[in-house]
Amino acid sequence: MNAVSVRKEPISRRERPAKPALSRSGIVATAVRIMRAEGLEKVTMRRLAQELDTGPASLYVYVANTAELHAAVLESLLGEVDLTGRDAGEDWRGQLRAVMASYILVLFEHPQLARSALVARPSGENYLRLVERILDLLSRGGADRAQAAWGVDKLLQDATATAAEHATQQHDPDFPADWNASVSALHRTDEATHPAITAHRQHLTSGTPEQRMRWSFDVLVNGITSTPVPDSASESGSGARAD
Amino acid sequence: MNAVSVRKEPISRRERPAKPALSRSGIVATAVRIMRAEGLEKVTMRRLAQELDTGPASLYVYVANTAELHAAVLESLLGEVDLTGRDAGEDWRGQLRAVMASYILVLFEHPQLARSALVARPSGENYLRLVERILDLLSRGGADRAQAAWGVDKLLQDATATAAEHATQQHDPDFPADWNASVSALHRTDEATHPAITAHRQHLTSGTPEQRMRWSFDVLVNGITSTPVPDSASESGSGARAD
C-alpha cells in the first residue's frame, strides 16, 4: 500500500514487511504464481490488484490489457522448455522431437494458456530462443531456409493447438471416458448416410495421445522438408525488408 | 417455433405479435443473428435472453452453458461450407484444397468462433458431412484408412488454428502493417545472439496468407499420405470398439 509513496522520507518500514513497489516483472511474477496455484482463469486484473495490495487501475500503468498480461505469463513459462533435447542423442529429428515434446508438455500443464497463445504470440527472449533452436534443427534436417522459416511456424502452431484442444477435456470431469460429444457422434453414424465415417470408424479414435503426437510431428517434418516454398514468396516477402 | 407451449388453450395471441415460444433452435438462430451483426463476443446469455424477451435463467432449459451455445453456433455455420470443391475439377487434391479453403473462409469471417472451435468441437450433421467428405477425398488421394482418419483431424485442426490466429489481428486496428509484436521482435534480433533467426529473417515473414495456407495444406497432405500410422494404433485403438 505504501511502496509507490517512497518519495521524501524513508517511510516507517517497521511493520508491513511485504508490499514491494509495483513493477511489470513483479506483476507478471504474481500472475504466474496465481496461475500455478489456481489456473489462468483466476489471473484477472482485479484479483492481481488485490494480491498486490492496490486497485486494478494501477496495473494499467504496466500492462496494456489482459491479453498482453497473459502473453507475458506465457513468455515467462517458455523458460521451462528444455531446448537441448538431451535424451535424444545426436539425431536432429530426435532432438527436434524432444524440444517440441517439452514445449507441448509445458503447455499441457496450462492448457488455458495455450488457447491465448494462438492469438497473442509471445515475443520475449524465451520465445526467440525456442524459435532459434527449431530453425537450427530443421536446417540440420535438410530444410532449406524458406522451409525452415515457414516450418517453425507450423510446428509451433500444431503443438499449441494440440495443447489448446485439451483445455476442456482435462478440466471437465463430466464425461470420464466418453471423450467429447464429437467422438460419440462419430460413433452413432450409420453406413447408409455416412459411408466414409463408418469405414474409418475404427481409426477415428484409435491411438494414444502420445502416438498421435508423434505421428503429427512426423507428418509435419516430412511435409516441411519435402514441400517446396513457392519461389515468389522466397524472394519478395510481404514483410521482408533488408535493413 | 412454438411447439413447447401448445398445451391447453391457444393463449391470447392478440397483441404482442413477436415473442415466439423458446426452443433450442430458436435460441441458436438468434445467437447466429447477433453474431453476424455484432460479433461472437456479444452472444452472451444475458444479451440473448434480452433479445428473446425473457430472463437469462430460462435459456438454461435449452442450453447447458455458454460453451455449448457457441458450439451450436459453429455447427450451424458449418452449413455454409462448400463441400463440392466445384471449381477444382476432377483432381482429388484440388477438390480437397477447395473444401478446406471454404472451411477456412467461413471461419475467417468469425475468427472468435474458431478459437472456441478448438476446444468445443461441433458434433452436428454439418460437421459429420464435412468429415465424411474429407475422409473420402483423402482416401481417393491414396491415404490408407488409418492415415485418412488421423489426417482429417490434422487438416481441420490446422485450418481452425489458422483462423483462430487471425482473431485479434483483424479486429485490432492498432498496428496497421506492423503485424504483431512477435514479428517485430524477430526483426530486432542480431546475429551474435540469434544467428539462425538472422539467417532466416527474410523468410520468416515472407509470403502472402494465401501462399502460406496453400503451402500448409500441401505440407499436411504430403505428410499424411507418406507417414505411416503405427501398427499398434491401427489395430487396437483406445476408443475403438466394434458394435
Place this chain on the structure above:
DNA sequence: ACCTGAACACCGTTCAAGT
C-alpha cells in the same frame, strides 16, 4: 411441472479527482 426474478459473485477498463 415448468419457468424465472432476483441475487451471488464476479469481470475489464476508464477517468475524474486526489496527492
Place this chain on the structure above:
DNA sequence: ACCTGAACACCGTTCAAGT
C-alpha cells in the same frame, strides 16, 4: 506528474419462489 477510488457497463450461473 503520477497514481487510484469509484464508477460504468457489463458477465455466467444458481435457486428459491412463483404460476
